[in-house]
Amino acid sequence: MATDRPYHIVIFGATGFTGQFVVEEVARCAAEGTGLLKWAVAGRSRPRLEDxxxxxxxxxxxxxxxxxxxxIVADVSVEESLAVMCQQGVVILNCVGPYRFYGEPVVRACIENGAHYLDICGEPQFLERMQLEYHSKALDRGVYVIGSCGFDSIPADLGIIYTQRQFKGTLTAVESFLDIISGPEGTSGHDATWQSAVYGFADSGSLRQLRKKFGHKPLPRVGAKVEKRGFLFFSKEMQQYVIPFMGSDPSVVRRTQRFLYEEQQQSPVQYSAFVGVGGLLSVIKLLCGGLLFWVMVKFSLGRKLLTTxxxxxxxxLFSKAGPTTKQIVDTCFSMTFYGEGYSEGTDPAEGRPNAKICTQVVGAEPGYVATVSALVQSAFTVLNELHSLPRxxxxxxxxxxxxxxxxxxxxxxxxxxxSVRSRQEEAAGAPTSM
Known part of the structure; x- marks a missing residue:
């Protein structure tokens, strides 16, 4: 991890709700490591950072x-302060959200000043816009900008790659099912995540327009086309009702699959993501709350009420205080991947898929434990395995x-x-179902 910069890692937004957990995780990992990790914290207020x-x-x-x-005192509204911060760190961990409002100045400062950038963004519009507008600039400057290095979307994105590696043949389709298990007090998220969702859904039309600017051709479909599920259905695998996952996972996985196809000539995977919502009472609450949410996000007054x-x-499910320590300790997640494809020696152009695989990614509380671990380990990977990153x-x-x-x-x-939970192979051309 040798560098001529003062710090290997700078945590920007260290006083925020998630940022404080990142500080703890970096401190623990630095104490455990054999090498000398040099790190710093950054934000607007020196007294709060000291605290x-x-x-x-x-x-x-x-x-x-x-x-x-x-x-390091730095503010997203003061360009010079961001430049000074980025000149001092090899990797900047940006914990300041919502990213649609505060992320771009940090990305730009990192590229201009030669610092690698990682965040925990779950906002598809920001993530895709950064790729559209800054990929060439980052490539020219030799800087890596890697978004969504938290719960959105490390488990899903790397879970698909893990499933592809474990599958013996050509994997063509995967469905993931997320289950968040909480204790008697339930679980909750912080207000910043809620704000990102409010403004993201309110501006969903802009995301569709943004995607047209890439000019991408559709990825080829290998093997049989997977039939789409309904918006709400009962999952036999999870033994509860599920809905499509509304976060950034599908967007991130789709972008990864395009990269693997175009850069490494890997067969792309059809992907659908779902999340469990519980029993009938939870479904009723979801439908009522979801309808109210969709109506309110379309108006400025509604958005104001939602965020207030x-x-x-x-x-x-979300609050300005965030989850309690007990809620965090009592919560964990599992993401189960059901994949299908064609066994080795089978031609995907002939017949139905004849092989299945089930894999799983499990971890502690997703928002402030798993996210933090994923972000910090991603940073260490950049520091120690830079030669293995693309281009x-x-x-x-x-x-x-x-x-x-x-x-x-x-x-x-x-x-x-x-982990791999199961594998199944049938006679060539025999029908399978997800």
Whole structure:
């Protein structure tokens, strides 16, 4: 990790709700590592950054953090401050969201000042726009810009790549089912995530227009076409009702599959993502809340109410306070992938898929434990395996950036486990169903 810059990692937005967890994780990993990791925290307020280091030092029993870790004052509205920050770090971890409002200045500053950029964004419009507008610039400067390095969308994106690797033949389609298991107090997310959803759905038309600018041709479909599921259905596998996953996973996976097809000539996978919502009572609440949400996001007053009272309008799923410590400890996730394709020696042009695979990614609480582990291990991968990343820079998804690295093994060692649950192979051409 040798560098001529003062710091290997700079955590920007360290005083934010998620940023504080990132500070703790970097401190723990730095203490465990054999090499000397140099890192710093950055944000608008020096007193608040000092307070974060103080609380982290007390929680981890590391009093040296208060004096050994440098503080950089930087503000997204002050270009010069971002330039100074980016000139000091090899990798900038951007924890300041919503990214549609605050992300672009940091991306631009990183590219202009030669720092690699990682974030935990789950906003498809921001992620895809950064690729459209900054990929060539990042490539020219030898800078990597890698978005969605948190729960959105490391488990899904690398989970598909893991499934492809484990499948013996040509994998053609995958469905993923997300299940978030919480304790008696339930679970909740922070207000920033809710705001991202509100403004993202309100501006969904812009995302469609943005995608047209890429001028991409449709990816070829290999093998049989997968029939689309309904908006709501009962999953026998999960034993609960499920709906399509509304986050960035489908967008990120699609971009990764395009990269693997165009750059590495890999067969693209058809992908659908779903999330469990529970029983009938949960379905009724979801339908009522979802209808109200869709109506309100279309009007400025509705968006104002949604962002002012997140707990009320999300039925307690999001709040300005975020989850409690007990909620975080009692929550975990599993993402199960059901894949189908053609066994080795079988021609995908003939007959129906004849082989199946089931894999799984499991981990602790997704928003503030798994996300933080994924982000920090992604940063270490950039620091230690830069030679394994594509080309010499550019804007990438996690799957595209890390497909040739050891990130899956790193994640496995830090609590995000990848495994094969089952394999099944039938006679060539025999019908299968997802």
């Amino acid at each position: 974060v280091l103080r609380r982290t030092a007390e929680k981890l029993a590391m009093p040296e953090l208060r004096t050994d870790i440098e503080i 009272f997140p707990s009320f309008f999300s039925f307690g 010499r820079g550019g804007v990438y998804t996690p799957g595209a950036a890390f497909c040739q690295t050891g990130l899956i093994d790193r994640l496995h060692n830090y609590g995000i486990k990848f």
